[in-house]
Amino acid sequence: xxxxxxxxxxxxxxxxxxxxxxxxxxxxxxxxxxxxxxxxxxxxxxxxxxxxxxxxxxxxxxxxxxxxxxxxxxxxxxxxxxxxxxxxxxxxxxxxxxxxxxxxxxxxxxxxxxxxxxxxxxxxxxxxxxxxxxxxxxxxxxxxxxxxxxxxxxxxxxxxxxxxxxxxxxxxxxxxxxxxxxxxxxxxxxxxxxxxxxxxxxxxxxxxxxxxxxxxxxxxxxxxxxxxxxxxxxxxxxxxxxxxxxxxxxxxxxxxxxxxxxxxxxxxxxxxxxxxxxxxxxxxxxx
Amino acid sequence: xxxxxxxxxxxxxxxxxxxxxxxxxxxxxxxxxxxxxxxxxxxxxxxxxxxxxxxxxxxxxxxxxxxxxxxxxxxxxxxxxxxxxxxxxxxxxxxxxxxxxxxxxxxxxxxxxxxxxxxxxxxxxxxxxxxxxxxxxxxxxxxxxxxxxxxxxxxxxxxxxxxxxxxxxxxxxxxxxxxxxxxxxxxxxxxxxxxxxxxxxxxxxxxxxxxxxxxxxxxxxxxxxxxxxxxxxxxxxxxxxxxxxxxxxxxxxxxxx
Numbered sequence: 001x002x003x004x005x006x007x008x009x010x011x012x013x014x015x016x017x018x019x020x021x022x023x024x025x026x027x028x029x030x031x032x033x034x035x036x037x038x039x040x041x042x043x044x045x046x047x048x049x050x051x052x053x054x055x056x057x058x059x060x061x062x063x064x065x066x067x068x069x070x071x072x073x074x075x076x077x078x079x080x081x082x083x084x085x086x087x088x089x090x091x092x093x094x095x096x097x098x099x100x101x102x103x104x105x106x107x108x109x110x111x112x113x114x115x116x117x118x119x120x121x122x123x124x125x126x127x128x129x130x131x132x133x134x135x136x137x138x139x140x141x142x143x144x145x146x147x148x149x150x151x152x153x154x155x156x157x158x159x160x161x162x163x164x165x166x167x168x169x170x171x172x173x174x175x176x177x178x179x180x181x182x183x184x185x186x187x188x189x190x191x192x193x194x195x196x197x198x199x200x201x202x203x204x205x206x207x208x209x210x211x212x213x214x215x216x217x218x219x220x221x222x223x224x225x226x227x228x229x230x231x232x233x234x235x236x237x238x239x240x241x242x243x244x245x246x247x248x249x250x251x252x253x254x255x256x257x258x259x260x261x262x263x264x265x266x267x268x269x270x271x272x273x274x275x276x277x278x279x280x281x282x283x284x285x286x287x
Numbered sequence: 288x289x290x291x292x293x294x295x296x297x298x299x300x301x302x303x304x305x306x307x308x309x310x311x312x313x314x315x316x317x318x319x320x321x322x323x324x325x326x327x328x329x330x331x332x333x334x335x336x337x338x339x340x341x342x343x344x345x346x347x348x349x350x351x352x353x354x355x356x357x358x359x360x361x362x363x364x365x366x367x368x369x370x371x372x373x374x375x376x377x378x379x380x381x382x383x384x385x386x387x388x389x390x391x392x393x394x395x396x397x398x399x400x401x402x403x404x405x406x407x408x409x410x411x412x413x414x415x416x417x418x419x420x421x422x423x424x425x426x427x428x429x430x431x432x433x434x435x436x437x438x439x440x441x442x443x444x445x446x447x448x449x450x451x452x453x454x455x456x457x458x459x460x461x462x463x464x465x466x467x468x469x470x471x472x473x474x475x476x477x478x479x480x481x482x483x484x485x486x487x488x489x490x491x492x493x494x495x496x497x498x499x500x501x502x503x504x505x506x507x508x509x510x511x512x513x514x515x516x517x518x519x520x521x522x523x524x525x526x527x528x529x530x531x532x533x534x535x536x537x538x539x540x541x542x543x544x
Contacts, residue, residue: 050466055470076469076472077472081466081470083463083467083470084463088489088492089464089468089489091485091488091489101471102471102472103472105472105474106472136492151470154471
């Protein structure tokens with residue numbers, strides 16, 4: 001069970017002479033897992049996730065979701081996918097129709113459809129009073145929430161999001177990440193493509209790092225930090241800097257609580273020693 | 288990911304190096320010739336001339352033929368229509384449609400005409416970059432008193448080159464929106480009308496917004512739409528005049544035939 005990718009290679013049509021977008025990629029994401037896919041632009045992240053719900057089909061290799069081949073239409077319903085610029089995909093006359101578009105494509109009608117739309121809307125904290133308004137009357141952030149609701153109404157087993165926090169204000173980011181955590185608790189597998197490891201690592205169970213169409217790392221967030229893959233968060237940089245000054249702290253930490261616990265180890269004499277050292281360097285630098 | 292070169296083939300042949308205005312003028316003259324030509328002998332000459340130019344350009348003939356293939360179907364319909372609908376001496380007598388000798392002649396001429404027009408145009412775009420074509424058109428329009436209509440040839444040129452630049456991002460947007468709607472379970476086979484709306488509405492919206500962004504970016508870089516100079520100002524070379532002279536000879540040859 002889960003999403004299984006075996007020896008997947010893919011080149012975009014008409015581009016065969018150039019490097020393939022994906023080269024011999026294999027990975028497994030378990031059901032209900034929270035996975036993060038990271039990597040620079042052009043590393044093949046977006047190409048990879050498009051294979052999860054069969055928008056792209058493998059040139060060679062195999063992709064299965066819960067044992068189903070991705071050419072099966074059922075996979076589209078199982079794997080909900082929210083793309084970048086999701087606010088640009090809206091087209092219906094009303095928000096109700098917009099959210100109902102997905103489930104109705106899979107033949108859901110009547111009361112169940114209505115229930116799904118309302119559930120999805122309350123999930124993204126939008127008022128049911130807006131259901132009859134045009135989606136174009138909403139702000140950018142609200143449009144994105146409607147787009148997310150449109151995917152959630154499919155009640156997917158896996159939710160794949162491509163850069164979901166890009167361009168959001170800090171408050172909306174926190175809210176969105178909280179929402180993702182909530183769905184994850186309900187047993188939905190979450191797969192996030194992100195550059196911003198700092199904000200996403202605390203939620204992740206698995207990190208997949210890609211470079212030039214290949215997977216260069218798969219493992220837990222702790223391992224990811226230990227191996228020293230960039231980009232490193234501010235917290236990791238702080239701990240690494242402290243270690244350089246003579247502290248002996250774990251470097252695989254990404255939550256504030258854990259960091260606090262680890263930093264308390266330094267008390268009392270070590271802390272003084274280090275802070276003096278730091279003060280010293282700061283003074284020197286100021287001079 | 289998306290590169291639009293139309294069907295430009297990189298090269299440095301005489302045909303590639305000619306001024307775009309020379310080539311534009313030549314294509315126009317040749318098109319008129321093709322349309323007024325009523326004899327197979329003349330057509331033969333035009334075909335020979337085309338083959339000669341293709342030889343000079345170094346573009347493979349198969350490439351040119353391949354790029355006009357999509358319209359082949361239309362040409363066959365035109366041919367059949369002429370063949371069966373022209374009145375005259377029947378070739379064989381069939382119950383409903385009767386092919387005639389006059390029809391055969393007319394159909395062959397017409398389809399040859401279309402095919403040749405397309406081939407000349409394809410040869411032109413294969414040996415001239417879109418930006419060069421724009422440049423050429425701009426320079427040709429410059430003497431016209433367009434400003435009385437509220438536009439200048441520079442505006443037109445900017446519009447043309449912007450549209451060409453826009454195509455790749457337009458296609459990319461279309462692909463993204465298509466993926467997004469497919470992810471929401473869109474099925475074209477099931478409902479084509481709805482499927483089209485689901486892609487066209489967001490695409491048009493996005494394109495207009497993008498155009499707005501580009502306008503603002505251009506204005507913030509002080510674009511005023513006034514006369515602009517070009518880094519590669521076009522100038523007619525000796526080879527251009529020679530080419531035009533040869534073209535004139537060819538036209539006279541065809542006309543006197």
